[in-house]
Amino acid sequence: MSDNGKEKVTLTIDGREVTVDKGTNVLEAAKSVGIEIPYFCWHPKLDSVGACRMCLVAIEKIPKPAVACATAVMPDIAISSTSENVCSTPCLNNDCWLIMNTWILFLLLLFMIFTPIMAMIYQARL
Numbered sequence: 001m002s003d004n005g006k007e008k009v010t011l012t013i014d015g016r017e018v019t020v021d022k023g024t025n026v027l028e029a030a031k032s033v034g035i036e037i038p039y040f041c042w043h044p045k046l047d048s049v050g051a052c053r054m055c056l057v058a059i060e061k062i063p064k065p066a067v068a069c070a071t072a073v074m075p076d077i078a079i080s081s082t083s084e085n086v087c088s089t090p091c092l093n094n095d096c097w098l099i100m101n102t103w104i105l106f107l108l109l110l111f112m113i114f115t116p117i118m119a120m121i122y123q124a125r126l
């Protein structure tokens with residue numbers, strides 16, 4: 001138990017021991033010790049949807065990469081945020097970098113196309 005009455009969970013992220021409140025997501029736990037995991041769709045004041053897949057991490061005992069923003073911390077587990085551990089199986093000739101950058105460009109393009117359209121629609125309604 002901590003001062004705020006919440007149960008604490010201790011885990012390891014990239015070799016560093018982290019102690020956070022139970023229910024904290026992996027992304028926030030990593031941030032609390034200065035480990036930066038890239039993210040795109042997560043915001044602390046919104047529910048996590050895990051849509052963009054930017055924040056993938058490798059969690060021991062879980063065979064596939066997990067989204068850090070929508071995964072709650074678990075006691076006594078080891079998490080790796082480095083790409084060589086997240087992508088242990090070579091995919092598409094190790095073109096993850098190209099795939100992720102293409103995905104980000106696609107999301108930005110959608111944003112650039114639909115933001116002015118949505119603004120016009122909402123202005124027309126007023």
Ligand code: FES
Pocket residue numbers: 038039040041042049050051052053054055056067068069070
């Ligand atoms: S930040 Fe988008 S899936 Fe985690």
